Amino acid sequence: MITAPALPVRFVLGPGWETFEESVRRSAADLRVRRNDVTVDVRLERCAAGRLRDTYPVSxxxxxVWIGDGCPDGVLPDLLRTLVDTVQRADADCRRVVHAVHVGELGRIAAAESAGFRYVVDVDLGQEELSLxxxxPGWVTSTDIDLDRVPGA
Structure with a gap:
């Protein structure tokens, strides 16, 4: 089992967002975020310490990034983009930010894809099936297509 490092101490979202820390633990933080008249519950959790730890080869x-059901569809893509930027800025070693939605929630999948996420896999947690x-970041997805050269040689 991988030992998950602590989450960064504070998450400061971009301009216009207010963040209220509801509960902060070593590997998870429950936040309430607000912009204009929209308030949304958000949970940030290290995958290695949470419900997804056995669903894929976690780093x-x-x-x-879990976002409460009360998030309006028009707000979701911007909130997801903001959260990805915030997490990657706070933890330069973060290889992936994962957003899980119930299988078949096409609206949420489309919103995540418009925010820069890509569909990876469907998983069965026993009590629910999720699309991950x-x-x-670019340093994870960039590849050297020169297959005749050994990197670093």
Whole structure:
């Protein structure tokens, strides 16, 4: 089992967002975020310490972003983009930010994809089936297509 490092101490979202920390633990933080007249519950949790730990080959720094059902569809893509930027700025070693939605929630999948996430896999947690989407920084997704050269040689 991977030991998940502590989450960064504070998450400061971009301009216009107010953040209220509801509960902060070593590997998870429950936040309430607000912009204009929209308030949304958000959970950030290290995948290696949370419900997704056995669903894919997690990296110690991966973070799941969970957004409450009350988030309006028009706000979701911007909130997801903001959360990805915030997590990656706070933890430079984060390889992927994961957003899980119930299988078949096409509206939420489309919103996540418009925010830069890509569909990865469907998983069965026993009590629910989820589609996992991931947002990864360029240093993770960049590849050297020169297959005749050994990197670093």
């Amino acid at each position: 110690a720094h991966d973070v799941e 989407l991931a947002a990864e």
